[in-house]
Amino acid sequence: MSETKITYALITGASKGIGKSMAIALAKRKINLLLISRSADELAVLQIAIKNEYGVEVHILAIDLSQSQAAKAVHNWVKAKNYAVQILINNAGYGLWGKFAELDLSAQLEMCQLNMATVTALCHLFVPVLSTQKKAYILNVGSTAAYQAVPTLAIYSATKAFILSFTRALRFELKDGPVSVSCLSPGPVDTGFAHRAGLDAFNKMAEKFNMKPDDVAEIAIKGLFAGKSEIIPGFTNIISVYANRILPKGFIEKMAAGIYKT
Template structure:
């Protein structure tokens, strides 16, 4: 039986790196994508030695508009068939929308939304032609509500969940599944790069490995949504969100994302 090949973006650290380790541990080959070549090469060496799998490295900045097409063309030229597409790459940023660097927010939209959508659009016809394949899009519990002080990030993740759920239903009569992973606060570089590490929201975090394992297993099982890395108390708050007065909810979220003194 041919080994399953997974294409995973954002694999230089965090959840993406753990996805790669999990897939390799199951004997699967990999295509790993990120900007930091040194991190990718180190991961390639680790996985090939430990699990005797093939790991292809593609160094790309997915905030650039042409990057997704270049990845697809490089993989097609290599003759590799992708079985699992894991759109993990993404980043956030804290601050008032009108005060933040617009170029950073635009790059966030390009990565979190445009690159993810483009890769899905490029690989999905191949999946449909073969009538097999699995897509895992990494969203966030942030997708379930608006996020004052992270307005663009929350909005991009709302797109990811909505988009993933919609195309999942479009594919109901195929053997292809689309899963959205909605992590809560997780131990990754996200907290420090987004400025969230000094907020109450990230006082208690879950391990990237646990979150990745839940997401990977959910993808294999063909689940629609997987919520991971969320405490019982956080689940209670999420359950109350739809019935809580909107202004009260927005105030609570803003306060959770303000920097602790």
């Protein structure tokens, strides 16, 4: 009888925030990990900590996923190492805050590459791999910003709208096979997102609504294994998403512009 092959969950943006918390949540469930991030040092520290605490296999790859060939490099690494991927979590992403015409174009296009193109490429490359498993999962991380246009976060919210739409379509296309596809749409999370986006002035207000990464991760993993199409952590976020569906778009955009105004 042939030996059962070890399977892994591959997580991008795994060195901090929700990605790190999801890695730990999966390790608690004795799931082996492939962790991807730009920071080799942070990944190495996390690798040792998870191995020591949970006794699972953890392999790491430091790479900048905002580069156009990054997804192919990740796939080549997995193939060369003969890792069997059962779960793909596309978590890496970031936002830029400011008026579209005033923000640097190359920075915005780089964000598009990471938030959309790399996610698309990783899904395309790994769906055939995942389809060889009896049961497999894809989790694409969106945002509650996906459900509305957000002035001064125009491109970020648009990239997350793409993720939501793409994920739902891919889920339908794969529904008769072994791969379950879900979209996680968190609201404000205490991850440092606002700082990278240049939203430091928003931090004090966000603190009132911020969820902890560990709480979001636990909801995400439970939703993933339950096969949910959309996972929205937090009651306030669920209400806001439903409000976006029934209220006039112009009203929602005016409210968002007031919250994130420059």
